[in-house]
Amino acid sequence: MNESEQTGLATMRDCWITGGATFDLAPTDWKTIAGDASPDEQERRLLAIAAQALDVALRPAAPKMLKRRPPLPRLALPMLPERLRPLLRAALKHAVDARRKTRVVTLVASRGFVLHPMDWMPSDQNSPDVYAPWIDWHASFDGERHAPLEKL
Structure with missing residues (x-):
């Protein structure tokens, strides 16, 4: 997610906090998903998309020093129940x-x-x-x- 999209999401969030409608502020891709519904449903859909976008797009990247390790080997006996x-x-x-x-x-x-x-x-x-x-x-x-x- 680039900086302008993050700014747009922040503007939408501020609009929701104050009770305003955000459909006009949404990215065009989001408008196509939410556009064919009632105004209340549009806001709910945009809110759901925004929440997912924030959850996925703003995750911190893993440090470069991490290395992939082989999985822990299976042992001959079963795990304790x-x-x-x-x-x-x-x-x-x-x-x-x-x-x-x-x-x-x-x-x-x-x-x-x-x-x-x-x-x-x-x-x-x-x-x-x-x-x-x-x-x-x-x-x-x-x-x-x-x-x-x-x-x-």
């Missing part, structure tokens, strides 16, 4: 150090499940073997700066 994840998060919260968290993770793995990556990510070689693909995936980015796994 969704209904048990809150209990697991509570157990991880009470396990104050990494050693105790690893014990919780090992217990879950011994029961035939793995943790969701948003709940826990392995950070060392002391993790159960089932997490080896995730450790290898993370190790493949060692040369690059990244956030600590505990914050992911």
Whole structure:
């Protein structure tokens, strides 16, 4: 969206705020969409289009330094069922150090499940073997700066 279109949208917004009609201020493409309706319906259609335009056009661009990474590999065991994840998060919260968290993770793995990556990510070689693909995936980015796994 160029600067003149943004200015036009700001003018339309100001007109709506004061209770005025904006059909005459709308871009010609928008007028063709809203033109065959009653004046009230025209305003509703223009408002819907403007909201979508603002939502899509004014998103900040991603920084150039972002790099596409391969997806996190699938593990051999299934994820812990969704209904048990809150209990697991509570157990991880009470396990104050990494050693105790690893014990919780090992217990879950011994029961035939793995943790969701948003709940826990392995950070060392002391993790159960089932997490080896995730450790290898993370190790493949060692040369690059990244956030600590505990914050992911």
